Amino acid sequence: MSEKHGHIRVPRYSGSARINHWIVAITFVALALSGAALFHPSLFWLTGLFGGGQAARSLHPWLGLLLAISFLGLFLRFAAQNLPERTDWTWLARVRDVLAAREDYLPEVGKYNAGQKFVFWSQTVLIATLLVTGIGLWPTALANIEGLLGFKATIDQLRWAAVIHATAATLAIAIWVVHVYAAIWVRGTFSAMTRGSVTGGWGWRHHRKWLRSEVEKGDVQRDAASSAH
């Protein structure tokens, strides 16, 4: 610990990015709970959280639309920084070092590592899939769209929609578990989505290339609070 001054903090997410993220987070959890209720009979009691089966069934698609729209916001904000790089393959090849927290064995990482990029792109594809198949499973919306476009979905298409929707949702939830676990395991991460900033040490340890560029831009804060130590 430095004696002369407090540690630096580095801004990571703006206020609007954090609000956007938490809208996605809350709708995602509500969708997972109301969807799981219809996925397995043992989980049907979860509809009680939404005011019963009819209410959960009618709320779920509207939440889905909200998720699709708010996730589009995150996509536009973060897509550029999630483009794959050569070093991502090295990072993935050394996933054993990642899991063992041997950061020194890994290439320097920009704003996002290959794992985070995987979460980003897989959720993008899965949410798009869930949106399309979900509209097929939403009788009212489907009837309107069929009227508008002048076609009639076959029962077999709707069956595929159901099975693909369930599969995509399961994968999305499993990847969400990975996302949440990573944020818990890598201590110091949550403040990025609560306060909007992380400590310089967190940046040095996990996203050194990103830290260097932020420092280069002069985009760091002296932390007055920790100078009291």
Added chain:
Amino acid sequence: MATFKPFDVIRRSATVTTTPQPARDVEMAKMIDTSKCIGCKACQSACLEWNDKREEVGTNVGVYDNPHDLTPNMFTLMRFTEWDNPDTGNLEWLIRKDGCMHCEDPGCLKACPSPGAIVQYANGIVDFIHENCIGCGYCVKGCPFNIPRISQTDHTAYKCTLCSDRVAMGQEPACAKACPTECITFGTKEEMKQLAEKRIADLNGRGFDKAGLYNPPGVSGTHVMYVLHHADRPHLYAGLPDNPRISPIVEAWKGMAKYAGMALVALTATAGVIHHLLQGPNRVTDEDEAHADSLAGEKS
């Protein structure tokens, strides 16, 4: 409504506990002899009357089907097919009264996610219990015959009940009661099969050598059966499925996918817990902070 008691139920949708199995009642069935149908639609009127439903007046598009499809109000529909028989050169009018077939192995019940919204009674009737229905439309995907319809008024699913309320009181369904030619008959499934045999023998004698009973084994038989003049080609009758069965897509969705999905999420969460127990938290060290501070110091 509640004309059958819970102990009459042998199958119940979205229920993981075993449903108590009462001694199986005598199985009942409706037999529809297409060769006797004159297309009068008395069955449709009787159905609307008994169930207290009304269908909106539609438009004539040049076919006799009225309304044009099954609806949340119209549980049964005469489907008219004009068929040029290439073997005899005759124009044949194949009229089929469409509606729920009351499968022994009901796809709607298998697909339904809401406990007790679809039940099967000991006499074989498959019934929708509206107070438990959530209007998701999964039954529509589960049904091999494309029968259930979702009401946009109360957002629940509707179909023929086989007049379960009348049958519980020892009466025959309203359509069978109204039919003027005894094309629709109701009784025990055994009786109906015997009656069908007589009818088939009669049809065979009149040149319909492919006449037969439609009681498809793919859904373990049905409690609504047809006598068809062309039993080798059910699809002639307005697309009646030749070999109906619960779609393998539905079987995968309601079978393997359910267990694989639960297992995947549970395994992912368990892997996280085990990793944390073995590895411990990934903390930022004072050394890391010092490196960052000096990096920032150099630049400031």
